[in-house]
Amino acid sequence: MSTAHASALEAPATSRVKGYWKEYNSSVFSLLVFLLIWELVCRLGFISRFQLVPPSEVIVVMIEKFWTAPPDGATLFTHIAASMTLALVGFCAAVVVGVPLGLLMGWYKPVMVLVRPLFDAVRPIPPIAWIPLAILWLGIGIEAKAFIIWLAAFVPCVINSYIGIKLTNPVLIRVARIYGASNWETFIKIGVPSAVPMIFTGLKLSLNAAWTTLVAAELLAASEGLGYMIQMGRRLARPDIIIVGMLTIGFTGALMSYVLTKIESRIASSRRL
Amino acid sequence: MANAAAANLKEKIGAVFSFVIFLALWQVASMAVGSEALPSPADVVAKAQEMYTSQIGGKSMWMHIYYSLRRVVGAYLLAAVTGIPLGIAMGWNVKFRKIANPIFELLRPIPPIAWIPIAILWLGIGEGPKIFICYVGAFVIFVMNTYTGMRYTDHLLIDAARTFGATRRQQLFNVAIPASLPSIFAGVQNAMSMAWMCVLAAELVGAREGVGFIIIQGMDLNNSPMIIVGMITIGLIGLFLAVSLRYLEKLLCPWRRELQ
Amino acid sequence: MSTSNVKIAAKGISKSFTTENGTIQVLDNVSLEVKTNEFLVILGPGQCGKTILLNCLAGILPPDSGEVILNGKKVTEPGPDRGVVFQQYALFPWKTVRDNVAFGLAIRHMPVKERYEIAQKYIDLVGLTGFEKSYPHQLSGGMKQRVSIARSYANNPEVLLMDEPFSALDAQTRYSMEKELLSIWEQEKRTVVFITNNVEEAIYLGDRIVLMTKLPGTIKMEFPLTSPKPRNYTDASFLEMRLAISEETELAL
Ligand SMILES: Nc1ncnc2c1ncn2[C@@H]1O[C@H](COP(=O)(O)OP(=O)(O)OP(=O)(O)O)[C@@H](O)[C@H]1O
Ligand SMILES: [Mg+2]
Numbered sequence: 001m002s003t004a005h006a007s008a009l010e011a012p013a014t015s016r017v018k019g020y021w022k023e024y025n026s027s028v029f030s031l032l033v034f035l036l037i038w039e040l041v042c043r044l045g046f047i048s049r050f051q052l053v054p055p056s057e058v059i060v061v062m063i064e065k066f067w068t069a070p071p072d073g074a075t076l077f078t079h080i081a082a083s084m085t086l087a088l089v090g091f092c093a094a095v096v097v098g099v100p101l102g103l104l105m106g107w108y109k110p111v112m113v114l115v116r117p118l119f120d121a122v123r124p125i126p127p128i129a130w131i132p133l134a135i136l137w138l139g140i141g142i143e144a145k146a147f148i149i150w151l152a153a154f155v156p157c158v159i160n161s162y163i164g165i166k167l168t169n170p171v172l173i174r175v176a177r178i179y180g181a182s183n184w185e186t187f188i189k190i191g192v193p194s195a196v197p198m199i200f201t202g203l204k205l206s207l208n209a210a211w212t213t214l215v216a217a218e219l220l221a222a223s224e225g226l227g228y229m230i231q232m233g234r235r236l237a238r239p240d241i242i243i244v245g246m247l248t249i250g251f252t253g254a255l256m257s258y259v260l261t262k263i264e265s266r267i268a269s270s271r272r273l
Numbered sequence: 274m275a276n277a278a279a280a281n282l283k284e285k286i287g288a289v290f291s292f293v294i295f296l297a298l299w300q301v302a303s304m305a306v307g308s309e310a311l312p313s314p315a316d317v318v319a320k321a322q323e324m325y326t327s328q329i330g331g332k333s334m335w336m337h338i339y340y341s342l343r344r345v346v347g348a349y350l351l352a353a354v355t356g357i358p359l360g361i362a363m364g365w366n367v368k369f370r371k372i373a374n375p376i377f378e379l380l381r382p383i384p385p386i387a388w389i390p391i392a393i394l395w396l397g398i399g400e401g402p403k404i405f406i407c408y409v410g411a412f413v414i415f416v417m418n419t420y421t422g423m424r425y426t427d428h429l430l431i432d433a434a435r436t437f438g439a440t441r442r443q444q445l446f447n448v449a450i451p452a453s454l455p456s457i458f459a460g461v462q463n464a465m466s467m468a469w470m471c472v473l474a475a476e477l478v479g480a481r482e483g484v485g486f487i488i489i490q491g492m493d494l495n496n497s498p499m500i501i502v503g504m505i506t507i508g509l510i511g512l513f514l515a516v517s518l519r520y521l522e523k524l525l526c527p528w529r530r531e532l533q
Numbered sequence: 534m535s536t537s538n539v540k541i542a543a544k545g546i547s548k549s550f551t552t553e554n555g556t557i558q559v560l561d562n563v564s565l566e567v568k569t570n571e572f573l574v575i576l577g578p579g580q581c582g583k584t585i586l587l588n589c590l591a592g593i594l595p596p597d598s599g600e601v602i603l604n605g606k607k608v609t610e611p612g613p614d615r616g617v618v619f620q621q622y623a624l625f626p627w628k629t630v631r632d633n634v635a636f637g638l639a640i641r642h643m644p645v646k647e648r649y650e651i652a653q654k655y656i657d658l659v660g661l662t663g664f665e666k667s668y669p670h671q672l673s674g675g676m677k678q679r680v681s682i683a684r685s686y687a688n689n690p691e692v693l694l695m696d697e698p699f700s701a702l703d704a705q706t707r708y709s710m711e712k713e714l715l716s717i718w719e720q721e722k723r724t725v726v727f728i729t730n731n732v733e734e735a736i737y738l739g740d741r742i743v744l745m746t747k748l749p750g751t752i753k754m755e756f757p758l759t760s761p762k763p764r765n766y767t768d769a770s771f772l773e774m775r776l777a778i779s780e781e782t783e784l785a786l
Contacts (some may be wrong), residue, residue, distance in 0.1 A: 026371040034376050051394050113287030118295055124515070125508035126470040128386075129485075131477060132492035133500045137310055212384040216474045219389060227387070234390035242391045250382035257382075432593045433623040437637035437688055438613035447640070451627045528627045528668040 050237040061240040062247070072232035072241055074224050079245075080252055083214055083225040086142065087256075090149025091210045098154045098206075099199055102161025106195070107187050112162075119158065127152035127209065128216045140221040145214070152213035153206035160202025164195030200264045207260055211253045226252070312498040320498035321505075330490060332482055338510065341472050341483040344400065345514075348407030349468045356415025356464075357457060363416070364423020364453070365445055377416065385410035385467070386474045393479065403475040403483075410471040411464035418460025422453030458522045465518055469511050484510070539602075540724040541615070541692050542566040546589055546599035548582070549749075558749035559585050562599070565743055565752060567692070570722045574735040577745030578782070583728045584620060586750065587696050590726060591617045603692070613637060616685030618695040622677045624669040630656065630680050631665040637688030655683040658717055675706040679713075686717070692724045699734065711737055715763055732782070736774050737764055744781060754781055 035055045041047055042054035053061075065076040074082075105112045105119075130148055138144040168191050176186040218227020226249045233241030296314050303313040312320070325334045332340075363370045363377075388409050392402035426449050434448045476485025484507050491499035548560040559582040567573045577583050588594035590601055592611040601608040603615070611617075616637075624633050632639075635652040643651075656665055659679040669677055678698050685693055698714075699707045711734060718725065729735050735742045742756040756778060760770055 026368065027375040030372040031375045031379070113284060114291045114294075117288035117291045121292075122508075124511040125504050126466075126473055126511065128470060128474050128477065129488060129504050129507045132488045133497060133504065136492055136495065136497055136500065212386055215384050216386045216477070219386070219474075219478055230387060230390040234393055237394065239391060239394055242394065246383050246387050246391065249384065249387045250380070253384070254382040427623075429619060429621060429623045430625060432588075432611070433617070433619060433625075434636075434640070435593065435611040436591055436613070436615060436617045437640045438611075439640045443640055447636075448625065451625070454627065526627070528670065 049239075051239055053240045053243075058240050058243050058247075062244045065241075065244055071236050071238060072229050074229075076229075076244070076248060079224060079226050079229045080248060083218065083227065083249075084252065084256075086145055086225065087149060087207075087210045087214045090146050090214070091153045091207055093146070094150045094153035094157050094206060094210070095203065097150075098157025099161045099202075102158040102199075102202075103165050103187075103192060103195060105158070106162045106165035107191055123155060127155070127213050131217060131220055135221055144221065145217040148217050149210045149213050153210040156202045156205035156209060157199075158202075160198045160205065161195060164198025164202075165191045167198065168194045196267070200260075200267075203264075204257060204260055207256055208253070211249075211256065215249060309495065310497055312501065316498050317501050317505075320496075321502045324487075324499065324502050329487060330481060334487075334506070337482055337484055337487055338506065341476065341485065342510070344403045344475075344483070345407055345465075345468045345472045348404045348472075349411050349465060351404075352408050352411035352415050352464060352468070353461070356412045357419050360416040360419025360457075361423060361445075361450060361453075364420045364426075365449060381413055381417070385413070385471050389475060389478050392475075398479050403472060403480065406475045407468040407471045410467040414460050414464040414467055415457075418463070419453060419457050422456025423449055425456070426452040454526055458526055461522065462515065462518050465514050466511065469507075469514060473507065538568050539566045540569045540571070540604065541590060541726070542602045543586070543590060544600050544602060546586070546596040546601070548585055548589065548594070548596050560589070560596070561749040561751050563745075563750065563752055564599075567724055567726055569724055572718065572725045572727065572738060572740045574739035574742045575726065575728045575745060576732065576735045576742050576778070576782070577728075577730060577750065578747055579730055581745050581747050582750030583730075583745065584696055586745075587617070587694050587726065587728055590692075591615050591694050593617075613641070613688055614690055615692045615694055616688055616690035618678070618681045618685050618693070618698045620696040620698070620700070622669070622674075622681045624677055624680055624684075626669050629666050629668055630661060630672070633669065633680055634683045634687050636684060651687055652683075655687040658686070658720070659683045660713065674701050675710060678702070678710065682714070682717070686721065686723075690723070692726065695725065695727045697728050697730065700730065707734070712763065714738065719762075732775055732778050733766060736771055736778070737766065738762075742778065744778065 038052075039054040039056060042049075042052055062076075067075055069075055069078075072079075101115070105115055127148055130151055131144075134144040134147045138147060172190050172194065173186055176190050181189065214225075215227040215230075218225040219231050222228040222231075226245050230242045230245035230249075233239065233245060300313050300315075303311045303316075327333075329337065359373070363373050385406055388406055389402065392405045396402045396405055430448050430452055431444055434444050439447060472483070473485040476483040477489050480486045480489075484503055487506070488500045488503035491497065491503055543563055543565050546560055546563045547558070549556050549558045563586060565573075565575075575583060575586065585594060589596045590608075592601065592608045592615065595609070608615075625636065628636065631649060631652050634655055635648045638648040638651060653665070656662060659682055661676060661679055661683070664672065664676065669680065672680065678701075682695075682698065699710050702710060715738060727738055729738075736758065739758050741758060743752055744754045744756070745751065746753045756774065758774065760768075764771055
């Protein structure tokens with residue numbers, strides 16, 4: 001009896017593990033093959049140590065970088081902290097300015113008519129093209145970088161808030177007006193909430209742009225941060241440092257997007273209740 | 274009709290008005306600051322005239338533009354012919370998707386600009402790393418958009434094709450790929466603006482020619498009018514590329530006309 | 534003898550789906566036979582598994598148990614011998630009306646000229662002359678449905694499976710579409726399986742009506758209709774039939 005009972009309990013668990021394995025085995029396999037080829041290419045000397053090192057060594061360096069500063073001057077955490085601070089400061093400043101501006105542009109015609117042409121004129125210039133001017137104006141310190149990142153994150157914030165509020169269901173607006181809401185009240189109570197999903201799409205794009213631009217800015221002018229780390233890796237011809245830096249950049253960026261998505265779904269579910 | 278025309282006119286007047294205000298503010302600000310760092314609009318125009326008629330770093334402005342465009346277009350085309358088929362394969366073939374996706378997902382979050390240092394280590398400082406960076410940036414977008422388009426193909430359309438006896442191959446070429454075209458075309462646009470940004474980044478980090486070189490040269494020479502002319506050039510070229518691709522899309526995707 | 538006359542048949546079809554919320558039995562042992570050139574109407578309330586049944590007949594969806602027999606052979610796959618008019622049109626948005634209608638012929642590699650001639654014939658038949666070069670998004674719902682019907686007809690299938698083709702139309706268009714469908718069918722007889730949730734439509738069109746129950750879908754009753762077509766909505770026999778069916782249905786009429 002007891003054995004039958006145990007197997008009945010176990011059966012679904014093992015089959016679930018089997019199910020996962022069946023789903024992901026080829027993915028795991030393909031990653032392993034990828035790493036193996038990489039390892040072999042390096043070990044068999046097809047490529048110089050100054051261009052690529054095997055993944056096993058990258059892992060060792062990555063672990064060491066948690067507490068050792070050399071050769072690029074700071075531990076991995078210092079670099080991450082420096083980059084994330086800068087990116088988040090620029091991003092938040094862009095949200096604070098860009099979202100209201102976009103919303104106002106979408107709601108109030110005169111704001112749109114005045115701001116939109118300028119905005120459209122500036123938009124085709126990629127944010128990183130502002131780097132030289134920003135450095136000239138603000139020096140090579142944190143201000144120039146913050147400005148560039150702000151600019152990069154600002155554009156998607158404005159556009160998406162603008163589109164979001166433009167797409168507000170006109171019926172809802174009319175209903176609110178019929179019930180005697182003022183234009184401002186309608187804006188706050190109907191327009192803004194209905195733009196929220198689009199705003200979040202914009203925030204994700206913004207964060208992405210901020211992170212990319214941050215790397216560009218740090219490549220050009222920095223004394224710490226992940227972009228600086230990979231740039232140092234290049235100067236020292238240390239591919240292991242570069243690869244650790246690149247993976248960290250990718251991982252940190254993905255992590256920040258993930259957190260933003262979580263916040264979004266939290267807000268979306270609280271709004272539905 | 275008349276109403277729309279009036280609204281259009283109003284918008285145009287508004288645009289002119291806002292540019293006039295902008296230029297006036299700029300002029301006032303540059304006079305107030307009174308330093309080289311913030312040139313007046315007139316200074317910029319004069320500088321533009323000078324730059325487009327003389328040589329910078331031994332090459333004319335047009336040559337710099339040509340160098341940048343050559344890098345972008347070459348890398349972009351290469352990315353299209355490799356990225357779109359890869360996206361199609363990943364979207365259509367489950368086995369292939371399972372093999373390619375993990376590697377792709379691992380590399381995708383890394384911004385293309387972060388590839389610059391390793392690209393220089395691998396390919397030196399010539400054309401190689403610049404084309405490589407643009408390629409990486411455009412490639413990822415091509416793959417992602419194609420793949421997304423394929424995965425979101427309405428299954429009803431595939432079923433409909435099956436009821437006409439379409440083979441698997443016909444389902445792919447006559448249904449899944451055309452159904453993904455709008456998504457692929459969104460990628461065509463995004464990939465171009467990404468490639469354009471990447472070439473700038475690559476040229477900023479190290480180049481002896483190209484529009485990115487122009488603005489970094491302006492910075493080194495402490496010459497802000499030169500930077501501003503460079504930036505405007507960059508914006509105009511970016512705009513030109515975007516507009517031509519939009520035109521191409523309208524030509525190739527006529528059924529999308531009404532959706533926009 | 535009687536079986537030789539059967540075009541397509543479902544034999545004890547069952548189908549269930551497993552989702553996070555548990556398993557739902559959608560079809561439970563459904564059997565039916567459709568004779569050659571018969572216009573069979575399947576009448577059932579919303580969400581009773583009509584589309585699933587039709588997809589099984591088309592071969593798009595394999596049943597859990599039971600089988601579909603076409604011309605005495607078991608159906609395992611969709612094929613050009615069974616044309617389907619989908620509930621949501623399923624037109625190809627990147628193809629013009631003409632190319633949509635000619636789709637099945639293109640799949641068979643028919644030369645372009647011949648293909649377009651046939652397509653034109655059916656475009657005319659469904660009354661869309663002049664819209665050959667339009668894209669689906671430029672058409673109204675009723676026009677899209679006509680394209681879908683023409684597309685199926687042009688492929689010359691032995692059986693036409695139609696899934697609530699008129700349910701998205703307004704009453705006026707619906708009446709005229711029903712009338713047109715009948716006249717097309719009279720001109721080119723086919724075996725038709727027509728799904729609807731509308732009693733009047735069923736009586737107007739069918740040679741025979743099969744009544745389905747709510748989930749799990751089973752066949753509850755059959756009503757043969759013998760009066761000549763086109764029928765009149767206000768005839769006494771029409772109203773009588775309507776009453777008889779309504780008493781048996783769980784439809785909220
Ligand atoms: N792939 C699926 N997975 C889970 N459940 C499904 C699936 N397809 C259909 N169902 C369920 O089967 C039931 C019957 O669906 P079906 O589409 O056949 O109904 P129908 O009779 O065609 O309804 P309608 O009149 O609205 O067209 C529905 O309750 C639906 O939720
Ligand atoms: Mg249905």
